[in-house]
Amino acid sequence: MLLALVLYWQLILAEGAYLGPRLVALLYDWTAPRYNRIKDFDPLMEAHTLGLPLANRVQGQPDALVLDVAVGTGRLPLALLQQPAFQGRVIGLDRASKMLAIARRDLAAHGRRVLLLQADAMALPFADNTFYAVTCLEALEFTPDPRRGLGELVRVLRPADAASPRAGWLLFTNRIGWEARFMPGKTWTAARLAGILSQLPLANVQILPWQTIYDLVWAQKVLRPSEQPADNLQAGED
Ligand SMILES: C[S@@+](CC[C@H](N)C(=O)[O-])C[C@H]1O[C@@H](n2cnc3c(N)ncnc32)[C@H](O)[C@@H]1O
Numbered sequence: 001m002l003l004a005l006v007l008y009w010q011l012i013l014a015e016g017a018y019l020g021p022r023l024v025a026l027l028y029d030w031t032a033p034r035y036n037r038i039k040d041f042d043p044l045m046e047a048h049t050l051g052l053p054l055a056n057r058v059q060g061q062p063d064a065l066v067l068d069v070a071v072g073t074g075r076l077p078l079a080l081l082q083q084p085a086f087q088g089r090v091i092g093l094d095r096a097s098k099m100l101a102i103a104r105r106d107l108a109a110h111g112r113r114v115l116l117l118q119a120d121a122m123a124l125p126f127a128d129n130t131f132y133a134v135t136c137l138e139a140l141e142f143t144p145d146p147r148r149g150l151g152e153l154v155r156v157l158r159p160a161d162a163a164s165p166r167a168g169w170l171l172f173t174n175r176i177g178w179e180a181r182f183m184p185g186k187t188w189t190a191a192r193l194a195g196i197l198s199q200l201p202l203a204n205v206q207i208l209p210w211q212t213i214y215d216l217v218w219a220q221k222v223l224r225p226s227e228q229p230a231d232n233l234q235a236g237e238d
Pocket residue numbers: 021024025028069070071072073074075076093094095096099119120121122136137138139142143144
């Protein structure tokens with residue numbers, strides 16, 4: 001009985017999160033053919049809460065490059081690429097090859113505006129300050145170290161500055177609800193999350209209710225005063 005409870009906790013509730021990223025990817029590979037049916041995404045809700053708000057934030061940037069970490073079956077690129085206000089491109093990354101295969105199939109109509117690759121969220125294969133926006137939905141809690149994973153998302157995000165005031169948008173989810181209590185070290189209370197975000201180079205932070213088991217978090221990366229060019233600082237001091 002105890003063993004059955006531990007297995008239920010580790011494999012069903014926590015989805016392998018404490019047992020390593022290989023097992024998490026294996027479980028998602030196994031779930032991939034049923035994933036979209038299980039989630040039963042509502043296209044209107046997806047557009048209203050994800051695609052449109054993100055498109056509006058990076059609007060007017062034909063070169064906007066968005067990174068979706070843990071893209072799964074393509075949920076975020078599908079919601080974003082159908083927005084007329086979004087003219088950029090999306091890179092989607094995931095560890096689970098079978099999730100990526102479904103994303104590749106469903107995003108084929110978008111051709112070269114989307115690139116999918118297999119990689120790990122804990123070591124993003126990109127230089128610092130690369131992407132106009134970085135997203136990560138329903139996934140940080142399954143990584144070995146969500147706090148470090150969040151740092152990786154911020155690292156590759158290009159900060160907003162005077163030349164690109166619409167850059168730097170970060171969108172991710174924080175697990176809430178009763179199940180979050182069974183994932184110690186993987187999820188944050190709103191107060192703890194606000195504290196973590198305050199230590200990162202982020203502004204315009206919003207933690208919004210979204211689903212019964214997830215809050216949606218928006219924030220914008222900005223340069224710290226010590227990182228700003230000297231002439232900007234002088235202008236600010238005048
Ligand atoms: C619940 S799904 C979310 C997928 C998609 N973002 C969505 O909202 O539908 C979690 C995804 O995270 C991916 N994932 C988990 N740990 C990962 C890691 N360390 N690196 C990359 N992807 C990971 C899984 O393979 C899976 O596709």
